[in-house]
Amino acid sequence: MQEKQTAKKAGLYIVIEGVDLAGKSTIAQKLVDRLSCTILAFNHEIYHAKEPSNENYGKLMRETLFSKPELDEADEIKAAQLMLLDRLENTSNVCSKLREGAIVIQERNFLTALAYNEAGDTDEVKYVQECNRVTLKPDKLFFIDVNQNTIENRLKIREKETKLDAYEDLTLITRRRASYLKLSEYIDQMFINNDNGDDDRIVDEMFNIINNLLGE
Numbered sequence: 001m002q003e004k005q006t007a008k009k010a011g012l013y014i015v016i017e018g019v020d021l022a023g024k025s026t027i028a029q030k031l032v033d034r035l036s037c038t039i040l041a042f043n044h045e046i047y048h049a050k051e052p053s054n055e056n057y058g059k060l061m062r063e064t065l066f067s068k069p070e071l072d073e074a075d076e077i078k079a080a081q082l083m084l085l086d087r088l089e090n091t092s093n094v095c096s097k098l099r100e101g102a103i104v105i106q107e108r109n110f111l112t113a114l115a116y117n118e119a120g121d122t123d124e125v126k127y128v129q130e131c132n133r134v135t136l137k138p139d140k141l142f143f144i145d146v147n148q149n150t151i152e153n154r155l156k157i158r159e160k161e162t163k164l165d166a167y168e169d170l171t172l173i174t175r176r177r178a179s180y181l182k183l184s185e186y187i188d189q190m191f192i193n194n195d196n197g198d199d200d201r202i203v204d205e206m207f208n209i210i211n212n213l214l215g216e
Helices: 024-036 056-065 073-099 110-116 123-133 148-161 170-182 198-215
Strands: 012-018 046-050 103-107 140-145 189-192
Touching: 012 024, 012 073, 012 110, 012 198, 024 046, 024 103, 024 198, 046 073, 056 073, 073 103, 073 110, 073 123, 110 123, 110 170, 140 198, 148 170, 189 198
Parallel strands: 012 103, 012 140, 046 103, 140 189
Antiparallel strands: none
């Protein structure tokens, strides 16, 4: 007698947001690793996505950020346009994965574009922002928050290790954090990542939420 196969669950789209140096990449990777080591991985591909990507439009966007110590309005608009194009390209890949039943863990999404825009209230900016508002929405959007002292300490460490891009600036990060908090209607849950060990606690909580969502 042929063994009955368990039906594959639908995909799940999880987005992790936060300002620069909030710890998104570390938390996302730990969450992907955690999910990949459980029974969930037998029924679902675990797919790790990131915006901006390191290829095509995402690569061009990153080059724009590193082109000058401080971006002018034209640079901001160009970066926003490239990020939107990168997002549309990524959305196509994510939609394909979701149709196949994957659990997608993604760093950044449309909320980054809404919170990070510094280019003013021009027609070009309004158009890009409106396009971002109608892009693919996640099943859950998690926001990683940090206080100013933590940001200052992490900036000092990062500066010793590598060249900072135009977005990695204390004043700008503080301003964008405030922008994120004004967009709280898009955030499903907020986590605080200030101290050592916070990231493991956050991963545990995210894992439990995902597990519960798949069990619904």
